[in-house]
Amino acid sequence: MDSSLDVLIYAHDGRGLGHVSRSVGIGLALRRLFPRLSVLLVTGCATTAELIGNGCLDWIKLPSYKTNVTDGKSSGLRGDSNIDDKLLGELRARNIRDIVDAYKPKVFLADHTPQGKHKELIPSHSVSAQTVRVLGVRAVVGEVGKVWSEFSADVFSGTYREILWYGDSTVAGKAEIERLASHYSVTPREVGYVSRLSEFQFLGSEKAVDKKLGGVVSIPWSGEGTSVLLDKLSRVFSGIDESYGKWKIYMNLREPEAGRAGKIFKDLPNVLLEQVGPQFLQDLSASRSAIIYGGYNSLSDVMTCGVPSIVLLRGMKDGEQEEHASLLADRSSLIQGVFADQELSAEELRDNLLKSLETEIHDCSINLNGAENAARYLASLAGECDVDRRS
Template sequence: MSFNVVDLPGVERTPRDPHAPRVLIYSHDTFGLGHIRRCRAIANSLVANYPHISVIIISGSSVISSFQFGDGVDYVRIPGVEKQSDGRYGPHHLNLDLTDTIRLRTDIIKQVVLSFDPDVVIVDKEPVGLRGELIPALEVLRRRGARIVLGLRDVLDEPTKLYEEWRHTGAIEALEQVYDDIFVYGLESIYQPLAGLPNQHLFADKIRYTGYLKRAVPSPMPPNRYPRITKGPFILVTPGGGGDGAGVIDWVISAYEADPTIALPALIVFGPFMSRERRKEFAERIARLPKLESLGFEPRLELLMNRAHCVVAMGGYNTFCEILSFDKPALIVPRVKPRLEQAIRAERADHLKLIDVLHDPAQNGEGARDPLVMAAALHALPKRVPPSQAFVPSLLDGLPAVARALADDLSMPVRGRILAQNAAVVS
């Protein structure tokens, strides 16, 4: 099996078979791009390794249609929910209250489960879904004998905060009672996201550390018109979805304003969720600096990551995977609110010499950002060795590990449930 190509469609489409295995992936997607991009990478990898299967992604992402999926993968978009500035959730578009929106999402998810009848289900991050919306579907899946997998990124949050989030929802009980497997898309030696939760012995034997999810350059498409600075060495600056990335972008721009001798130019990609006001303000400042250019949103960011000489990023899970996959010297400026996920990951990665980390004093309550501090980091960045020189074993084995772990359910030409039914009839 080919495990490295995760984004290339086959030359010829595999013949359709209604009895072939089926996979359902759930992604609640309340903020940013991380969840849908992770689920997309897994889905594309599974159909690359098992071309006869079908995969449906259930997602609340408002930009899911911007992404490219392999043959055999489709998606169902449920009404979007977003986290507001006060930390509460609300509908993204609908003029409904949150309770009615969650009820609608719950009904759609359950109906997809009933109709699609998956053999394998991969739940991204939230064991019972947003506000428990997945519980009715999970009950159906248990009765039907589906294999239910919880997929977790390497870092969720500090243990005490994670426990507070999960203990009222039934998520911790679900680890023991509902899930057959818990895949952690990282390395145990870097971080153990469930460490510190109570009753570890009840689910510890289900945990499998896969390694990080390696990314590939997307398949050829009509040529993109990228800004002129991408024709030579440049720094890619990416805040992920951009909803909370204004700080790092402001700091980078101010560094170029304060120090015009920074050698490499930079391309800043705002992301789809940055506010129109902040984007306009940044674009006006960038227009006055010959070494800076910008883009709004690039769904195939891997193309730019592969082309860049080095990267400045906030350090979300997917961006971290891309930095490792394309072996780019990187400076991570992690956020610390509303959770410490990015800061924990950045500190562990810096300790292993995979990346450099620079903390934002404005986020940490330590004063204003100094443009010359960022300028010094940008001067040093192109001279940094790439992550591969840290020689961390099994670092990027995540996608092949997931494919191998699900081989018993997906490699057969006919669904396991169909085989079991036939065997019962014969006997």
């Protein structure tokens, strides 16, 4: 095969950081374990560079999608390029096809769906016929129509070979694997939870830290309930003794809500606003508690760092976060409580946060080696011997 690239990774983008964070984690693991391999990530996510941090992973930036969420249902908007959502999908499809045609990767890993967002992967399936195509799927998919459609199954059967399941069956059971196997006619390969933060420990910049922060709050994307949540947080933090330490709220500071957050917390010296990025790992590790949304990425983060956490839900129609957070809460004391963000009062949030600050964690064994396991398998598909290359 006339290939210029060993592994090309595609990350679905538009809302949240879970898809891109998983893809970054696997890309970093590939570059760490197999430095001779050539690896590229392609995505439209604007915060990808912050997620990679000091890691050794190159990426190609596509124009970004933008998603609005109303009553738990997503709809496309014009992104930062100000190109219509449907037209942008067509243009990105051409971009991706050209990238695959030019680089002819030995292995192509797609996150979430075989067709890609707005079917933008479809044109690339007609080029580079010898490329081995692999689909990566999160631990709990939820009722995502584009994953469970007959069209998705047909696309997979015509172009893909394998499924990597980013979960742990001792936590989630076998039901999701069996459902995927039935739908796609391929038994998924279980690799464990993919944690980008797990890879950061190998970069050499992170050191053991004391639990000096009261906690962190992760709001990776703003939604219809964000302003209400920020008001609740200001009331909570104004009433918690400063002896617990400072609180850091991680947001995408490029979003309009961040400006409002700056005004809300300007009179609270114990609260700091931070841009989503690699510093989150160090701060989460140094925290006694956390408030997170129930996305795959955030749940993996707190499991990796062992921080007792309050999990908020946005009420998305696919039900993925509710199901996943509930499964983890049943298995680990790290998940202190799961609540709908718009229904939880400031008083309830404060009481549960104080409880988390005093919680003694009883560890639960969860497989968090998904990035490394996935990287080893992808490297083997690219023809690389599976040996440990950390030295």
